[in-house]
Amino acid sequence: MRLSIVNSLDSKILIFQGVIYFNFESILSIIIRQQFPPERSPTVKVTVSQQQLAHGLSLVSRAVAPRSTLPVLANILVATDEGRVRLSATNLELGISCWIGGQIAEEGAITVPARTLSDLVNTLPNDPVLLELNPKNQVLNVRCGTSITDIKGIDAQEYPPIPVPDLADGLELNVSDFKEMIQQVVFAVSTDEARPVLQGVQMSVNGTFITMAATDGYRVSVRKAELEHPAASPFSIIIPARALSELARIASDGDQKIVMVTPPGRGQVLFHLRDAELVSSLIEGNFPPYDKIIPTSFKTKTILSTAEFLKSCRQAEIIARDGNNIVRLDIQPAVEGAPGVVEISAQSEETGFSEIKLAANVEGPGLLIAFNVRFLREVLDVMKSPNIVLQTNANNTPGLLQQTGDDSFIHVIMPMHLG
Amino acid sequence: MPMAQAQKLAPALLVLPPDFEAYSQASDQVMAILEDLSPLVEQVSVDEAFIDVSDLPDDPGVIAARLQARINQETRLPCSLGVAANKLVAKVANDYGKGSRKGLDYPNAITVVPPGEEAAFLAPLPVQMLWGVGKKTAARLKTLGIETIGQLADAPAGLLGAHYGKWAADMQRHARGISDSPIVLSHTLKSISNETTYDKDIGDIDEVLHTVRWLSDKVGYRLRKHHFCAGTIRIKLRWSDFTTITRQVALAEPTNHNSVIYDTAAGLLRAAWQRGRKVRLIGVGSSNLQEPAVQMSLFDPGQDKETKLLNALDELREKYGKKVIQRGREVGRQSAFEEEEEE
Numbered sequence: 001m002r003l004s005i006v007n008s009l010d011s012k013i014l015i016f017q018g019v020i021y022f023n024f025e026s027i028l029s030i031i032i033r034q035q036f037p038p039e040r041s042p043t044v045k046v047t048v049s050q051q052q053l054a055h056g057l058s059l060v061s062r063a064v065a066p067r068s069t070l071p072v073l074a075n076i077l078v079a080t081d082e083g084r085v086r087l088s089a090t091n092l093e094l095g096i097s098c099w100i101g102g103q104i105a106e107e108g109a110i111t112v113p114a115r116t117l118s119d120l121v122n123t124l125p126n127d128p129v130l131l132e133l134n135p136k137n138q139v140l141n142v143r144c145g146t147s148i149t150d151i152k153g154i155d156a157q158e159y160p161p162i163p164v165p166d167l168a169d170g171l172e173l174n175v176s177d178f179k180e181m182i183q184q185v186v187f188a189v190s191t192d193e194a195r196p197v198l199q200g201v202q203m204s205v206n207g208t209f210i211t212m213a214a215t216d217g218y219r220v221s222v223r224k225a226e227l228e229h230p231a232a233s234p235f236s237i238i239i240p241a242r243a244l245s246e247l248a249r250i251a252s253d254g255d256q257k258i259v260m261v262t263p264p265g266r267g268q269v270l271f272h273l274r275d276a277e278l279v280s281s282l283i284e285g286n287f288p289p290y291d292k293i294i295p296t297s298f299k300t301k302t303i304l305s306t307a308e309f310l311k312s313c314r315q316a317e318i319i320a321r322d323g324n325n326i327v328r329l330d331i332q333p334a335v336e337g338a339p340g341v342v343e344i345s346a347q348s349e350e351t352g353f354s355e356i357k358l359a360a361n362v363e364g365p366g367l368l369i370a371f372n373v374r375f376l377r378e379v380l381d382v383m384k385s386p387n388i389v390l391q392t393n394a395n396n397t398p399g400l401l402q403q404t405g406d407d408s409f410i411h412v413i414m415p416m417h418l419g
Numbered sequence: 420m421p422m423a424q425a426q427k428l429a430p431a432l433l434v435l436p437p438d439f440e441a442y443s444q445a446s447d448q449v450m451a452i453l454e455d456l457s458p459l460v461e462q463v464s465v466d467e468a469f470i471d472v473s474d475l476p477d478d479p480g481v482i483a484a485r486l487q488a489r490i491n492q493e494t495r496l497p498c499s500l501g502v503a504a505n506k507l508v509a510k511v512a513n514d515y516g517k518g519s520r521k522g523l524d525y526p527n528a529i530t531v532v533p534p535g536e537e538a539a540f541l542a543p544l545p546v547q548m549l550w551g552v553g554k555k556t557a558a559r560l561k562t563l564g565i566e567t568i569g570q571l572a573d574a575p576a577g578l579l580g581a582h583y584g585k586w587a588a589d590m591q592r593h594a595r596g597i598s599d600s601p602i603v604l605s606h607t608l609k610s611i612s613n614e615t616t617y618d619k620d621i622g623d624i625d626e627v628l629h630t631v632r633w634l635s636d637k638v639g640y641r642l643r644k645h646h647f648c649a650g651t652i653r654i655k656l657r658w659s660d661f662t663t664i665t666r667q668v669a670l671a672e673p674t675n676h677n678s679v680i681y682d683t684a685a686g687l688l689r690a691a692w693q694r695g696r697k698v699r700l701i702g703v704g705s706s707n708l709q710e711p712a713v714q715m716s717l718f719d720p721g722q723d724k725e726t727k728l729l730n731a732l733d734e735l736r737e738k739y740g741k742k743v744i745q746r747g748r749e750v751g752r753q754s755a756f757e758e759e760e761e762e
Contacts, residue, residue, distance in 0.1 A: 218714050293717050324648070324673055324712045349709045372714055398717060414715045 042108035044078065044133035046085050050124045050144060052100040056087045057118045059098045059250045059276060064114040065091035072111055072158045076118075078131060078140070079109035079156060085131075088162055089114060090279075094243050095162065096250065098276040108133055109156035112140050116151055163263065163279060165270045170259035171205065171231050175251050175273075178258055181212050182248045184223045184382045184409050189241040190216035197285040200238035205231045213290055214241065219375050219413040220290045237262060238287055239269055243280035250276050294412050295398055298391035300364035302331050302342060303404065306388045309342075310380040312356040316346040317373045323348030326416050327373040331392070333362040346373065369395045370416040379411045448494050456486060458645050461506075461602045469506050471602040480531045487529060497525035503532040507598035511541060511548050537596020542569030549593055568594045611645070612655070613637040614702025620659040622697040628685055632746070634703040635681035642705060643733055648673035648712070649705030652683040656691055657700035665704075666691050673709055676725050680705065 057076065065073040068091065077088040081099065088097040110133045120142060121129065130143040133153070142149045182201075190198035201214045208227045213220060251258060251273055259272040262282075270279045316327045323346075330343040340362030345355040369392055380388070385403035392399045401411045426432055446465045453460045459471035472482050483500045490498050501513025509532075516530030532540045541549070547557045549568055563578065565571050571579075572594035579587035592598070613634045621627055631654070642649055653667030666687040674680065684703045713726075735744050 215717065217716050217718055220717060288718055290717075323709045326710070326712050347710070350707070370712065396715065412717070414717045417713045417715050418710065 043106050043135045044080060044108035044110055044131060044140070045106035046080060046102045046104050046132075047128050047130050048085055048100055048102035050121060050126050050129050052102075053129055054118075054121045054124075056085075056098045056100045057114070057121055060087045060089040060096045061114050061118055062246055062249075063089040063091055063094045063096040066115065068092075072154045073160075074113055074115075075111035075154055075159070076114045077109060077111045077156060077159050077162075078117075080104050080107040088159075090160055090162070092160065093240070093281045094246065095279040096246060096276065097162065097278075098250070100275070108135070109159075110138060110140050110153045111156055111159050112151045112153040117142075120149055120151070163266070163268065163270065165261045165263065165272060165277075165279075167259050167261060167272055169232060170261045170272065171227065172229055173210075173227070173258040173260055175256055175258055176253050177225055179248045179251060179253075180384075181210075181223045181225055182244045184411075185212045185214040185221040186241050186244050186248075187378045187382070188214040188216060188219050188221035188411070192216070196283055197238060197287055199242075200240050200283040200287075201244055202236060202238050202287040204234075204236040206234040207231065213287070215288060215290055217288075218372070219379075219411065220294070221379065221409075221411045222290065222294075223409045225408060235262065236287075237269060238283040238285065240280055240283055243269075243278060247271050247278050250278065290412075293398065294410065295391075295393060295400060298364075298393055298400065300331060300333075300362065300367050300392045302340070302363075302390045302392070303361040303387050304342060304358060304390065306380060306383050306386055308358055309388065310377065310383075312344045312358055313373055313377040313380060315356055316344050316354050317377060319348050319351050319354040320346035320373045321348075322351045324416075325372045325374055326370050326418070327376065328368060328370045329390075330366075330368050331360070331362055331390075332366045333364065367392050367395065369399065370418055371399070371413055372416055375413050379413070383409075445494060445496060449490055449496065449498070452486070452490055452493060456482070459602050469509065469602055480529070483529050483531070487527065491527070497527040499526050499528040499530075501530050501532070503537065503596075504534040505537075505596075505598045506600050506602070507550055507593055508532050508537045508541070508596045510550055511544065514548060515544065532596075538569075538572060538594075541594065541596050542567060542572065544568045546571050546594075549590075551590070551593065610704055610706035610708065611638055611641045611647070611649070612653075612702055612704030613641075614655055614700060614704075616657075616700045617698065620697035620699050622695070624688070624692050627688060627698050627701055630701050631684050631688055631703055632681050634701070635684055636677045636746075638703050638705050639675055639677035639680050639729065640733060640736070642675035642708070643711075643729065645708075646711060647708040648675045648710070649680070650707030650709060651705065652680055652687070653704045653706065654684050654687045654691070655700070655702035655704065656688070656698060658693075659697040659699050661699070663700075664691060667704075667706075669707070673707070673711070675711055675729075677729065678725060 060076060064076065068074060070092075073091060075089075077086070079086045079088070083104065084099040085102045085104070086097055086099050088095065090096075117140075124144040124147065127145050130141075132141045132143070133139070134141060138153045138155055140151045140153050142151060185201055189201060192198060195217075198216055201212055204211045204213075205227070207230045209224065210227055211222065211224045213222045215221070247258075251271075256274075261270045261272065262268070263270070267282050267284070268279055269282055270277065313327065317325075320327055327344055327346045330345070332341045332343070334340045340360045342358045342360045342362075343355060344358065345353070347353045379401055383401070383403055385406060387404045389402045389404055390399060391402075395415055396417060398412045398414050401413070403409055422434065426434070442465060449466075450460065450462055450468065453468055453470055457470055457472055457475065459474075461469040463469065472479055475482060479502045483502050487498055487500055490496060499513055499517045501509040501511070501516060503509040503512050512530040512532045513528075516528030517526045520526035520528050545557070545566060546552050546560050546568055547554070549571070552560070559582065560566070560571065563574070563582070565574055572591060574591070576587065576591065579591060583590060615630060615634065638649075649670070650673045651667055651669050653665055655663065655665045657663040668683060668687060670679070670683065680703065688701075732744055
């Protein structure tokens with residue numbers, strides 16, 4: 001479309017020779033308007049609260065693609081939508097929208113650079129903000145208090161279409177439960193871009209049973225829960241970890257319910273909240289059969305205080321992180337009335353040595369086993385019970401961590417082999 | 420004895436100037452031999468060290484004899500060794516062995532105290548031979564009627580306690596040959612590197628890369644032998660005009676794999692290479708040494724292929740010598756290089 005304008009430029013300029021005080025741009029705009037007589041471009045005129053606007057921008061900004069080859073993806077869509085103001089951003093894999101209340105004087109849409117608008121709004125006083133689009137030049141005028149700013153935008157027509165979900169077939173999820181599920185698995189995903197399947201979380205739903213699992217090949221985190229209403233048909237999808245982390249961030253507990261929709265044949269999943277929506281493309285591929293590698297019987301069962309164990313791992317990590325991240329757990333059963341002990345030690349050629357003794361309830365033979373301390377710390381961070389159970393067999397077979405008296409969350413870590 | 424006094428006593432005395440550099444060189448040479456035997460070496464002084472050989476399969480007496488022969492042969496220096504279950508008794512055994520060889524010849528002794536016989540071995544010896552008992556203590560013990568280590572061991576605890584307090588118990592334990600003081604690693608390896616100087620300066624990068632491959636294999640072998648992984652790989656390059664550069668890079672994951680060392684070193688060489696210049700010396704080094712540790716995989720347990728291959732090759736070399744298995748290109752070529760090892 002633009003090429004045709006440029007091609008016809010020469011002849012048109014001749015027509016305007018008599019009025020050479022037009023600068024090039026305005027000539028161009030006249031040419032465009034002559035060639036493509038404008039349908040009356042909708043304008044935007046809304047008043048919103050600065051706080052709500054700033055909050056909304058902070059939610060959707062995470063999906064902005066600042067360095068995309070498609071310039072409009074660096075922008076945020078500001079649109080009126082059924083009595084509210086919609087803010088949307090997408091990088092084509094992940095899209096986030098949110099709605100804020102406002103007084104709408106004129107309906108319309110525009111996209112403006114995300115960074116410019118966010119930075120500006122963050123500096124504005126806590127007063128009503130008037131957003132008004134000049135449809136002639138796609139400039140958004142932002143007024144708040146004594147400040148007046150014009151931001152050059154890109155026509156909303158150029159923005160990728162945003163899917164409108166059919167929420168009727170959606171799966172209802174409880175916000176606080178679902179956030180906890182995400183938190184307990186999402187950290188175990190891989191960062192290896194060569195294995196995209198492991199960068200996602202597998203979600204399997206069958207009737208009222210929902211299971212989420214993540215693995216990076218060295219550990220696997222599995223969280224099960226029950227749904228209030230059963231799913232129409234069983235399914236299993238792999239959702240990018242990034243999308244779930246963002247969802248956990250934008251879903252506030254006040255939302256109460258998340259409705260999840262997987263429109264057939266689109267390779268997408270959409271999560272609908274009261275004031276926000278997140279859409280993500282799904283990861284194609286086969287998730288590793290993690291069920292098979294979770295041991296079913298163990299020789300040694302160790303019960304530790306979650307907080308103490310976590311603190312010890314944090315301390316050991318200070319030494320271990322400069323080396324190879326190894327901590328050794330020396331699990332010693334009770335002897336002659338002396339209680340069981342787990343000695344946690346870390347050593348680094350560069351930094352030094354650390355040893356922490358923890359009282360523990362140990363059933364079964366003692367064991368010296370080495371783990372990546374980061375793996376231990378990350379899982380202990382999301383354990384909710386006051387005590388945890390660590391079950392082991394040998395120093396070269398996986399260890400299993402669980403919350404005491406709770407089978408809904410299991411975490412399996414493969415030990416480190418000392419050469 | 421002051422030198423002036425010595426010369427007065429023996430006018431024909433031949434006085435040699437001290438040569439600390441030579442001593443320290445000889446010391447390094449001996450310590451290197453010890454470290455070749457076991458990484459658990461505690462160097463106490465320039466000419467004294469403890470070695471923990473608990474993990475070696477051979478009889479400690481045999482190890483001592485072999486070690487002495489090697490030191491005699493390679494350094495032309497005499498040496499005495501004491502063998503025992505702990506540092507304390509080994510030290511006394513060594514002093515005893517050295518002292519009991521009379522004559523003008525060097526002692527070059529080996530004294531073995533079998534486990535369980537520590538107390539019996541120590542009993543007849545004078546108390547001064549016990550580590551920590553000096554002249555003054557010995558004199559005071561003598562006033563208590565204690566002259567031998569055996570008497571010290573048998574002395575009533577109350578008697579000693581009255582004079583030496585807490586120290587008494589330690590002294591008596593030592594007198595019975597009991598000590599659990601561990602080997603303190605005095606010399607921790609900081610880096611492992613190999614370099615070679617060409618007979619003739621080389622201008623062909625492929626030729627130099629070939630040397631880098633061979634040096635990388637050596638560095639990898641030595642890392643594995645010392646049970647280390649390296650976090651940093653470097654190269655040293657000396658051009659024909661003697662300007663020398665080093666280039667190094669930190670690895671994402673510590674390694675002792677020959678292939679990773681080579682790939683990294685080759686990358687550094689290619690980046691530093693200047694067309695038209697010739698190389699006199701090339702070295703491959705590794706530092707930031709740490710304990711090798713591999714995060715095992717859930718879905719593919721067991722070691723990876725290269726680890727298995729390298730372990731097999733290392734075993735062959737241990738058993739049949741370093742040249743038993745080589746890369747095809749290397750057969751018959753090594754003699755062309757003059758090679759140095761650095762730690």
